[in-house]
Amino acid sequence: MNTDFCIIGGGMVGLSLANQLLEKEIAQSIVIIDKERELGLHSSGLNSGVLHAGIYYEPNTLKAKVCVDGSRRLKQWVKERSLPLNECGKVIVPQDQNLDPQIDLLYERGQANGATVEIWDEKKLKAFLPLCRSASGRALWSPNTAVVKPKTVLNRLEKELREKGVIFRLNQSEWEINALKRLITLNNNEKVSYSHLINCAGLRADEVAYKFDIGLNYKLLPFKGLYWQVKSSSKIKINTNLYPVPDLNVPFLGVHFTPSADEQTLINIGPTATPALGRENYYGLEKIEPLSAANNLLCLLNQYLINEGGFRKYVHQQSLLFLKPLMLKEAKKLLPSITSDDLIFSKKVGIRPQLFNKTTKKLENDFLCLNGKNSTHVMNAISPAFTASFALADFIIENNSKNF
Ligand SMILES: Cc1cc2nc3c(=O)[nH]c(=O)nc-3n(C[C@H](O)[C@H](O)[C@H](O)COP(=O)(O)OP(=O)(O)OC[C@H]3O[C@@H](n4cnc5c(N)ncnc54)[C@H](O)[C@@H]3O)c2cc1C
Structure with a gap:
């Protein structure tokens, strides 16, 4: 042919x-x-x-x-x-007071990139999303996220x-x-x-x-993205994307709430970003590549050791979010009223390949x-x-x- x-x-x-x-x-x-x-x-x-x-x-x-x-x-x-298609927009909030200036940074980036963005004060945030907590009261609103x-x-x-x-x-x-x-x-x-x-x-x-x-x-390193879900019976109902202010030094956006495109009651929480033991190691011990996984961890070791942009803290935190109490702790930063009973582990899982540069030893x-x-x-x-x-x-x- x-x-x-x-x-x-x-x-x-x-x-x-x-x-x-x-x-x-x-x-x-x-x-x-x-x-x-x-x-x-x-x-x-x-x-x-x-x-x-x-x-x-x-x-x-x-x-x-x-x-x-x-x-x-x-x-x-x-x-x-x-x-x-769920044209539900996105709210981004700082989970700590010291992350509040990131709202301005993201606003400027959004505008420079041609995105529509708005900074909300506490009153506007509470009117739209009463359950949501912003450490500073402020939020960034993105109406075009879907x-x-x-x-x-x-x-x-x-x-x-x-x-x-x-x-x-x-x-x-x-x-x-x-x-x-x-x-x-x-x-x-x-x-x-x-x-x-x-x-x-x-x-x-x-x-x-x-x-x-x-x-x-270059070499691609696999990161596993696990999800939790808000139970359909839960009183927590939000029909918008709710994201924390991200750590812009790492390539992931932090644990966030995403409503479904068509199922009213389905809200996903995640994904995590845990180094995976194989490129297709979606579940348990399936498709583990031990040599490759060891090599990948070595690649990440440098970034871990120099700890630029708090990479070490991020890896520790992300790697353990499959544990319910830790995921709950992250979720509570955005929705304080969420409880352990509201969360169930989801079967949804994805693997994100991140490109590692062997010369700079960075992602x-x-x-x-x-x-x-x-x-x-x-x-x-x-x-x-x-x-x-x-x-x-x-x-x-x-x-x-x-x-x-
Ligand atoms: C958990 C998770 C959440 C994400 N969330 C978002 C999001 O909300 N919004 C967003 O925009 N992006 C998101 N992304 C990123 C987005 O999914 C990817 O950027 C995008 O899907 C990449 O598409 P792709 O075609 O390059 O790769 P893939 O979808 O991986 O397709 C590659 C294809 O190549 C095939 N293939 C691989 N090797 C070979 C081979 N040797 N020979 C033949 N075929 C081969 C595979 O079978 C596969 O079908 C997310 C990713 C993950 C994992």
Whole structure:
């Protein structure tokens, strides 16, 4: 089979790239290869479903460039198809008085990035969310944050791409590459010859890039995101996203409350960010990779030892949030009236791959794309890559079109 583009990985990033390559009439033919039997078994199907509004990111970053536009476009796409969408906004509150200045910082970042943001005083916060506590009384309001059902979005995009003629080859865990000949051999010995290959393999993007001798200086480290839930019988009812002011030195947003896109009573709390023992170690001891896990912990050790931005405290705190009393303590900082009886452990779990730079010995905070000859590698599609996927795809296409 000959194809213009071969995309490795059918997550939201891979599918959005396929969609935009067709929209822009850059590709006549596209083949998407995924190792799983169905799509959505990793980040794009397992995430919180929050369409972020573009508040957190430093204005010169790629995240800042694509989040607001991507969020607006994905929301519109979801609306046009009448898929579940909860336009419930987001409240961000400082959980300690000394974090109050972050409200101003986030306000400035939000404005610089083109997001709509408002600072609320205590009266306005209490009127909207009487149960919520802000240590300083102030809050940041983001009216454009929304929630979708991520797997529903992904599956709909897959369906539309199939209708447009995109060819999917699923269940392909053992494909082989001859990069010089631009030829992939699939499990059943089928050959796919391509003009350009785009690696969107999410939590295995580094492994795929290595096959092309690209990105050898990077390694993805898996962090497990566990969730708790507010019981449907609980008196705690909030229909907005409620987030703490994040620690901007670490790549996670802190434990937050996220209502469902369509189930009135479902509120998720989480995700945590615990170093995982394998890239797909979702449950218990399944798919543990002991050597790799030990190596990953060594990578994190440096950041842990230098403790820049309070990394050590963050790791301790995050690693233990699967324990109910500790999760409750975090939750109470935002909703003081929540009790142990309100919480149940959720089966929902996701794994967030974070890109570790072997030279700086730090985690990369921004999206990163690397180019090879006839190949492009999306190496760090962390949050908000789901939200931003259409705009991120356009950015990748515009910046690589001379290589296509
Ligand atoms: C717990 C959690 C919560 C999150 N919350 C949010 C949120 O609220 N909002 C937001 O915007 N983002 C959120 N994110 C981030 C978001 O989910 C990701 O940024 C996004 O889904 C990345 O998409 P992707 O296509 O790059 O990766 P993936 O969805 O992981 O897709 C990669 C695909 O590649 C396939 N693959 C891997 N290796 C190979 C191989 N060797 N050969 C063939 N196929 C391969 C996999 O099977 C998979 O289907 C969250 C992530 C997690 C884990």
